[in-house]
Amino acid sequence: MGRPSRQLVIDDEVALQLQALELGTGVHPKVRLRASILRLHREGWSAPRLAQYFARTEQSIHNDLNRFEQHGLRGITDAPRLGRPVKLQAIQEALLIAKIDEDRVWTASQLAEVLEAEFGLHVTPQTVRQHLSSLGYRWKRARYAAGKALDPDVEQQHRASLDTLKKGRWTAN
Known part of the structure; x- marks a missing residue:
């Protein structure tokens, strides 16, 4: 004889929250999937039917149902991952x-x-x-820029030299 079917009791308020999670754009895909599973389970879908529909194993469906049963809505989200430790202190x-x-x-x-x-x-x-x-730093291509403002007297001398060169009257010193 097969395993008896189980039916979680999900009230209307939680069902609305599940629907909001299922349709939310900023919600992680795993959370949306679990919300869909729970919503369809509330409508009477069995674990084998949910497993076939979502292309998951029956065990994973039962795991999702157990997590919801034990922890409520918090149970359908994954715990934060620690990851690799930061190398820089x-x-x-x-x-x-x-x-x-x-x-x-x-x-x-x-x-x-x-x-x-x-x-x-x-x-x-x-x-x-x-x-x-x-840390908030952004890469930016280095640009050439004048280090400081030019001295007006020196600038005037160079402009005079350029004007002379443009006129074609230059001498080699």
């Missing part, structure tokens, strides 16, 4: 910021070399770029 971050604030242009490769020389920490230029991006 506060002291390395402070060095990066100090180097960037210097009056020169730094590349990500050069900053990675500085981190290796100062701390013995091997990071790729891509890691440096990602970390700087997370």
